[in-house]
Amino acid sequence: MSSTDPKSGPAPVVRVDDVTVAYRSGTVALEGVSLTLDRPSICGLVGMNGAGKSTLFKTIMGFVEPTRGKVSIGGRPVSAAQKENIVAYVPQAEEVDWTFPVSVADVVMMGRQGRMGFLRMPGGTDRRLVAESLARVGMADFADRQIGELSGGQRKRVFLARALAQQASILLLDEPFTGVDVRTEEAIIAILRDLRAGGAIVLVSTHDLATVPAFCDSVAMVNRRLVAFGPVATTFTEANLSRAFGGTLHRFLPGHGLPAGPDAAAARGLALGAAG
Amino acid sequence: MTTAEIAALLAEPFGYGFMIKAIAGGAAVGALCGLLSCFVTLKGWSLLGDALSHAVVPGVAIAAIFGLPFVAGAVVAGVFAVGAIGFVERNSLLKNDAVIGVVFTAMFALGLFLISVFPSNLRLTTILFGNLLGVADADLWQVAAVGALAVGIVALKWKDLLLFCFDAGHARSIGLDTRLLHGVLLGLLSLAAVAALQAVGALLVVAMLITPGATALLLTDRFGRMLVIAPALGALAAALGAYASFFLDGSTGGLIVALQTAIFFVAFLFAPRRGVLAGRRRAAAAAEAAP
Numbered sequence: 001m002s003s004t005d006p007k008s009g010p011a012p013v014v015r016v017d018d019v020t021v022a023y024r025s026g027t028v029a030l031e032g033v034s035l036t037l038d039r040p041s042i043c044g045l046v047g048m049n050g051a052g053k054s055t056l057f058k059t060i061m062g063f064v065e066p067t068r069g070k071v072s073i074g075g076r077p078v079s080a081a082q083k084e085n086i087v088a089y090v091p092q093a094e095e096v097d098w099t100f101p102v103s104v105a106d107v108v109m110m111g112r113q114g115r116m117g118f119l120r121m122p123g124g125t126d127r128r129l130v131a132e133s134l135a136r137v138g139m140a141d142f143a144d145r146q147i148g149e150l151s152g153g154q155r156k157r158v159f160l161a162r163a164l165a166q167q168a169s170i171l172l173l174d175e176p177f178t179g180v181d182v183r184t185e186e187a188i189i190a191i192l193r194d195l196r197a198g199g200a201i202v203l204v205s206t207h208d209l210a211t212v213p214a215f216c217d218s219v220a221m222v223n224r225r226l227v228a229f230g231p232v233a234t235t236f237t238e239a240n241l242s243r244a245f246g247g248t249l250h251r252f253l254p255g256h257g258l259p260a261g262p263d264a265a266a267a268r269g270l271a272l273g274a275a276g
Numbered sequence: 277m278t279t280a281e282i283a284a285l286l287a288e289p290f291g292y293g294f295m296i297k298a299i300a301g302g303a304a305v306g307a308l309c310g311l312l313s314c315f316v317t318l319k320g321w322s323l324l325g326d327a328l329s330h331a332v333v334p335g336v337a338i339a340a341i342f343g344l345p346f347v348a349g350a351v352v353a354g355v356f357a358v359g360a361i362g363f364v365e366r367n368s369l370l371k372n373d374a375v376i377g378v379v380f381t382a383m384f385a386l387g388l389f390l391i392s393v394f395p396s397n398l399r400l401t402t403i404l405f406g407n408l409l410g411v412a413d414a415d416l417w418q419v420a421a422v423g424a425l426a427v428g429i430v431a432l433k434w435k436d437l438l439l440f441c442f443d444a445g446h447a448r449s450i451g452l453d454t455r456l457l458h459g460v461l462l463g464l465l466s467l468a469a470v471a472a473l474q475a476v477g478a479l480l481v482v483a484m485l486i487t488p489g490a491t492a493l494l495l496t497d498r499f500g501r502m503l504v505i506a507p508a509l510g511a512l513a514a515a516l517g518a519y520a521s522f523f524l525d526g527s528t529g530g531l532i533v534a535l536q537t538a539i540f541f542v543a544f545l546f547a548p549r550r551g552v553l554a555g556r557r558r559a560a561a562a563a564e565a566a567p
Contacts, residue, residue: 009300024366025369034493060450061445061448061449062449063445063448079451082448082449082450082451083451084451085450087449087450089446089449091443091445091446095445097318097442100318100441100499101318101493101496101497101498101499101501101502102438102442102498102499103497103498103517106499110439110442110443110446113435113436113439113448113452114450114451114452115448118432119432119435120435120436141324146498163447166450199444239412239548
């Protein structure tokens with residue numbers, strides 16, 4: 001195990017308990033969602049645009065207060081987990097201002113900032129972890145680049161490196177495979193598997209249903225409510241997918257190259273009709 | 277004219293106490309606003325900076341009426357404005373810029389009304405256009421204290437403020453108090469706004485809070501360097517503007533902002549990597565390299 005893996009053993013249990021989120025505009029983004037992530041695993045979060053994936057992420061991160069229900073991490077409020085730096089969030093590319101005058105190394109160092117002292121002066125451990133994290137995502141040669149100079153895949157790697165440097169045991173990745181090349185996708189998946197082996201809980205929202213059976217242990221499907229949640233083998237079924245995606249799920253044509261799914265029906269049900 | 281005569285002419289402003297105060301005070305205000313302009317430009321708070329610079333006016337007016345320090349009135353008014361903007365935004369479907377526009381113009385109008393109706397030692401022209409050459413010692417000390425406080429806070433916490441501007445979500449997820457950081461930055465902006473009010477007037481404060489940062493962003497792609505370049509440019513323009521207004525007998529505030537804009541324009545054209553000409557050169561080189 002690399003030293004950028006969490007040191008503190010298995011991640012604490014993430015419990016989402018009967019969470020409803022209603023926005024001021026009257027929109028109910030989530031309704032009565034309950035799910036528990038209690039062991040090191042990779043969980044895919046799928047659903048249509050506007051189904052509440054982002055809201056669920058924001059609620060787990062503590063950015064959005066549930067109107068009803070609660071989220072706890074290790075039996076304690078999210079704010080306690082934040083103080084311990086154990087939850088990391090890898091944002092979507094659109095959420096980042098790429099013209100910002102910071103270098104790749106600056107961004108990864110931000111993963112260490114919560115663990116630094118009052119003046120936020122990086123120490124030897126911080127520098128070592130930044131260098132290791134960059135090397136692990138294959139971006140060591142880009143440390144001094146301004147972040148806007150990177151390609152789409154490189155940008156994702158940098159923010160993943162920030163989460164690695166943070167040594168978080170719970171990682172939330174928002175659409176990590178959007179706009180990346182196959183090589184980056186494989187590299188990211190390999191790192192997520194390493195993190196799981198190191199005891200981390202990884203939650204990945206994705207449009208790309210085809211990748212879900214390839215690397216996720218469990219899957220959560222949301223469509224305002226939680227449509228289905230459980231191990232990929234039993235939950236990633238055509239019936240559940242069509243409930244989550246309504247009529248927008250189209251079948252692939254026969255013979256289209258698909259990753260080996262848990263069963264043939266589910267594999268045929270893999271479709272990108274919902275991708276937006 | 278002999279060289280000695282020219283030197284004597286150029287040194288003439290330094291023979292007057294009010295000029296020395298104006299140049300030093302202007303430089304201090306320019307540096308303070310330049311420092312904060314780094315955060316304003318990166319956070320996308322230009323409109324909010326403009327709003328605060330107008331919203332502090334009723335606070336200053338009320339402080340003047342009751343003989344209180346301007347700074348206290350300005351900060352209270354600034355906090356009130358931000359609170360009011362947030363309250364209206366949360367309870368309506370209006371977009372942020374519309375709410376800011378409604379609130380700050382209302383407060384500015386109230387300030388103008390108060391100044392015109394209640395007699396105090398505060399003049400409307402000072403509020404609108406600044407009066408750097410006539411700045412009183414007490415005001416200068418206020419600015420100095422405010423500036424020292426602001427520089428101290430930024431020096432200690434610039435990394436957290438930077439992270440808040442760059443990625444507030446991550447800042448929060450690692451346990452930083454983003455509400456506090458938000459409040460600190462707005463408080464610093466209110467303080468800078470009232471300091472700059474004396475120098476260039478409410479109408480031009482926003483230039484002091486944006487232009488140096490915008491110029492620095494054209495010259496560097498590292499935040500640490502930006503934090504040095506922007507205050508330096510702000511101080512230089514303010515000191516030069518105050519100095520030159522002695523000879524030109526024109527509006528000091530106008531000169532300072534015009535100088536800042538001139539520097540911005542030079543950077544816009546000639547910045548080594550991010551300037552217009554550098555971009556043209558790159559495009560031409562790329563076109564030549566293409567088959």
